[in-house]
Amino acid sequence: MTEGKGKTAAGMSLTESQLVIGLHRLVQDLDRQTAAVAREHGLTTTQFAVLEALLRKGPLTVGELRESVLSSDGTIPVVIRHLRERGLVVRGRDPADGRRAIVSLTPAGEGLARAVCPTNYQALHERLAAWGPDDQRTMARLIRAYRDANR
Numbered sequence: 151m152t153e154g155k156g157k158t159a160a161g162m163s164l165t166e167s168q169l170v171i172g173l174h175r176l177v178q179d180l181d182r183q184t185a186a187v188a189r190e191h192g193l194t195t196t197q198f199a200v201l202e203a204l205l206r207k208g209p210l211t212v213g214e215l216r217e218s219v220l221s222s223d224g225t226i227p228v229v230i231r232h233l234r235e236r237g238l239v240v241r242g243r244d245p246a247d248g249r250r251a252i253v254s255l256t257p258a259g260e261g262l263a264r265a266v267c268p269t270n271y272q273a274l275h276e277r278l279a280a281w282g283p284d285d286q287r288t289m290a291r292l293i294r295a296y297r298d299a300n301r
Contacts, residue, residue, distance in 0.1 A: 180274060187270040191262065196221055196229050198266060201238065201255065205263040209254040211244065238262060 162170075181195065188198035199219035204210060210218065216226045230253055233239040238259030244250040255263060278286060 180277060183273050183277060184270055187266060187273060190269075191266045193262075193266070194229070196225060197233055198270070200226070200229055200233060200253075201259055201263040202267055202270075204239065204253065204255045205260065205267060209252045211250050211252055213250075215253060233259065 184198065185195045188195050191198075193201070196219060199221075200215055203215060203218040207214075207218065212226055212230065215230075216222075219226070221229070230239060230241060234241060236258075237256055239253050240256055242252050242254065244252045281289065
């Protein structure tokens with residue numbers, strides 16, 4: 151519902167409203183794609199995200215994993231437990247600070263991540279190909295500018 155000259159009832163411009171809705175739909179589409187790839191390998195989206203983060207970054211603390219996969223405090227321990235039960239990750243103590251737990255991939259977890267990640271990357275690459283390289287660089291720059299301005 152609009153009010154006045156190109157403003158929504160909440161005071162946003164129509165362009166701002168279209169931008170928010172468009173970005174939300176874009177993220178939902180990319181998330182659905184990743185969820186479909188994860189499901190094909192018997193994983194939830196968050197389980198896949200944890201395996202992918204550990205493959206990219208190496209062993210991480212529970213807090214680092216939570217931040218890396220943008221998950222809530224309560225979700226990550228449950229996800230780690232399920233991945234441990236499947237033999238995909240191990241949880242140990244940080245040698246520098248014994249109070250912190252470190253999560254690492256097992257060989258089976260690394261193998262699964264190496265099998266799943268390229269499939270997901272290829273699917274996301276195909277979706278993002280709607281934009282050419284220059285458009286992708288522009289989008290990345292605009293997203294960085296938004297994040298920098300709102301820290």
